Amino acid sequence: MKLKNKTICMLGAAALAGLLFSVGGQAGSLQPGPETDNGYQEPLVFSHGPAGVMFSHKAHVEGAGLECDDCHPKIFKMENGSTEAKGDVNMASLDKGKYCGACHNGDVAFSTKNPEYCVTCHGSPMQKPKTIVFTEPVKAVLFDHKMHTEEMGFECSACHPKLFRMKVGDAESQPDKFVMKALYAGKYCGACHNGDNAFASDTKCTTCHIGVLGYDRLFSGKKGAKKKEEHSEH
Numbered sequence: 001m002k003l004k005n006k007t008i009c010m011l012g013a014a015a016l017a018g019l020l021f022s023v024g025g026q027a028g029s030l031q032p033g034p035e036t037d038n039g040y041q042e043p044l045v046f047s048h049g050p051a052g053v054m055f056s057h058k059a060h061v062e063g064a065g066l067e068c069d070d071c072h073p074k075i076f077k078m079e080n081g082s083t084e085a086k087g088d089v090n091m092a093s094l095d096k097g098k099y100c101g102a103c104h105n106g107d108v109a110f111s112t113k114n115p116e117y118c119v120t121c122h123g124s125p126m127q128k129p130k131t132i133v134f135t136e137p138v139k140a141v142l143f144d145h146k147m148h149t150e151e152m153g154f155e156c157s158a159c160h161p162k163l164f165r166m167k168v169g170d171a172e173s174q175p176d177k178f179v180m181k182a183l184y185a186g187k188y189c190g191a192c193h194n195g196d197n198a199f200a201s202d203t204k205c206t207t208c209h210i211g212v213l214g215y216d217r218l219f220s221g222k223k224g225a226k227k228k229e230e231h232s233e234h
Contacts, residue, residue, distance in 0.1 A: 046084055053089075053121050055100075064109075075102050092157035133215070137175035140215035141208050143189075163191050 046053040060066045072078040076099065083089055083099065094101030094112040100121075104112045110120075118124070134141040148154045160166040171178045171188065183190030183201040189208075193201040210218065 046089060052123065054123055055121065075099060090157060090161065092155070095157075133218070134172055134178075135215070136172035137179060138209070139212050140210055140218075142210055143208070163188055 042056065042058050044055045044057060046055070060071075061068075068078075076083055089099060091112065093099055094104065097105065101112055103109045106114070110117050130144070130146045132143040132145065134143070148159075149156070156166070164171055178188060180201065182188055183193065186194060190201045192198045195203075199207075
C-alpha cells in the first residue's frame with residue numbers, strides 16, 4: 001500500500017470504523033447492493049464463507065481515500081467470486097495478514113481480532129456461543145464452547161469451518177453422517193477426541209450425552225427454541 005494511503009488510513013481509522021458500523025448496523029440480512037456509478041457494488045457481500053461478511057467500497061474509497069490499486073489485484077483479484085472460490089476466506093487467513101488482514105492488523109486499520117468490530121463486517125456482534133445442545137441424530141448431546149475457547153484457549157478456526165461449518169444446525173441436518181462411527185474415524189469431535197489430544201470419543205459417554213431425561217431437566221419450563229438461542233448470532 002502506498003505510504004500516502006497508509007497515513008490516511010491510520011489517521012482516519014476511527015472515522016472509517018464509524019462509517020462501516022453505520023452500514024453494518026443496517027445490514028442484519030447482509031443483502032448485496034446495486035452497482036454504483038463508480039463500477040463497484042455497494043455493499044459487497046461475501047455469503048459463501050462460514051459467516052456472512054459485508055464489505056463497503058464506499059467507506060474505503062470515499063471515506064479512507066484508498067485507490068483501487070491499493071487492493072486490486074495484489075490482495076483481491078478484480079473478478080466477481082474469485083476470492084470466495086479460493087476457499088480460504090476465513091478469520092485464520094485474515095489473522096495471518098491475507099485479504100482484509102493485510103490492512104486490518106491493528107496498525108493500519110482496526111484489527112480483525114478485535115471483537116468490538118465484529119458487527120462492522122458481519123452485521124451482528126458475532127458473540128461466542130456458550131453451550132450447544134444437539135438433538136439429532138440422538139437426543140441430546142451437549143457441547144461447551146466456553147470450556148473449549150476460554151478455558152482451553154482454542155480459536156474458532158481450530159474447528160470452523162474445517163470440522164464444523166459455522167452455521168446453526170448444519171451438523172444435525174446430516175444425521176446419517178453426524179454419528180459416532182464418524183467420530184471414531186476422526187471426523188467432527190473425533191478429530192481431537194481420539195485418546196491422544198483429548199479423551200477418546202468411545203469413553204466418558206455421559207460427559208456429552210445427557211439423554212432425553214437430561215434434556216428435559218435442562219429445559220424444564222423453557223420453550224424448545226431456547227436450546228440454540230445462544231448460537232443464533234452465527
